[in-house]
Amino acid sequence: MSLDTYSQQLVSTLSKVGLAPGSIPLIPGTFKLSTILGIKFGERAVTYGEIFRVSECKVAPTISFAPEVGKDASTSYTLLLVDPDAPTPEEPKFAFWRHWVVAGLQPSQAPPGSVAVEQAVASKSPLTEYLGPGPKDDSTPHRYLFLLFRAPAGLSLSKSDVGGEEFVDRRSFKAAEWVAKHGLELVSVNWMLGAGDGWSGIAPGQVKEL
Numbered sequence: 001m002s003l004d005t006y007s008q009q010l011v012s013t014l015s016k017v018g019l020a021p022g023s024i025p026l027i028p029g030t031f032k033l034s035t036i037l038g039i040k041f042g043e044r045a046v047t048y049g050e051i052f053r054v055s056e057c058k059v060a061p062t063i064s065f066a067p068e069v070g071k072d073a074s075t076s077y078t079l080l081l082v083d084p085d086a087p088t089p090e091e092p093k094f095a096f097w098r099h100w101v102v103a104g105l106q107p108s109q110a111p112p113g114s115v116a117v118e119q120a121v122a123s124k125s126p127l128t129e130y131l132g133p134g135p136k137d138d139s140t141p142h143r144y145l146f147l148l149f150r151a152p153a154g155l156s157l158s159k160s161d162v163g164g165e166e167f168v169d170r171r172s173f174k175a176a177e178w179v180a181k182h183g184l185e186l187v188s189v190n191w192m193l194g195a196g197d198g199w200s201g202i203a204p205g206q207v208k209e210l
Contacts, residue, residue, distance in 0.1 A: 007033040013048040016205040025176035037188035038064035051193045060130035066110040077105040085142035094171035101128035133194030141195040141203045149184035
C-alpha cells in the first residue's frame, strides 16, 4: 500500500470520529504522513479504528515503521499512546490520558515508504511504562491515538521530562504542549477503539452493532 493511499484512508476514518487533522492540536492541519506506523497486539494489527477489547491489550504491542524518505538512518523517533476520552467520551475531563511514551525509537529494517514488517527498536526503556486501555463495560468505546514523532537531533528525554506513572500523574497530560516544548514533529498516526470486554452497542464511526 502506498503512503498516499494509506494516508487518505487514515484521514477518512479519523474524520468520522472527530479527529481529522486540524481538529485537535496533536494532529495539526499541516500534518503529512511520511511513514506507516504498524502496531500489533500479538498477531492482530491495529488498523483504521478497529475495536479492541480490554483483554486484548493488556500487554504492550509491537511497533514497526519504515525509514522516512531522505532522512538519515540515525534519526530518532518518539511514540505516544494517549486517550482523549478519559474517563468517558461524554465527559473527557482527564484528557489526554498518557498510556505509553517510548523515545529513542529507530526505524525497522525496511525500504523507505514501505510497510515495515520487522519490529522497531528503542534505545532506552519507556519514558512512561505501558498501561493498557481500561474502559468500563458501561462506557462508550474510547478512541486511542498512537502518534509517532520525529525527534530533533540531540534530544535526550528522561522519565522526569514526562511525569510519573501513577494514575493521578498520567491523567490530564498536556500532550500538545509537551510535543511543542521538545520540538517533536508528527510523522505518522495509527488509532483504535478500546472497549470493555462486556460492552455491546454501536461504536463511534461504526455502522453496525457489536
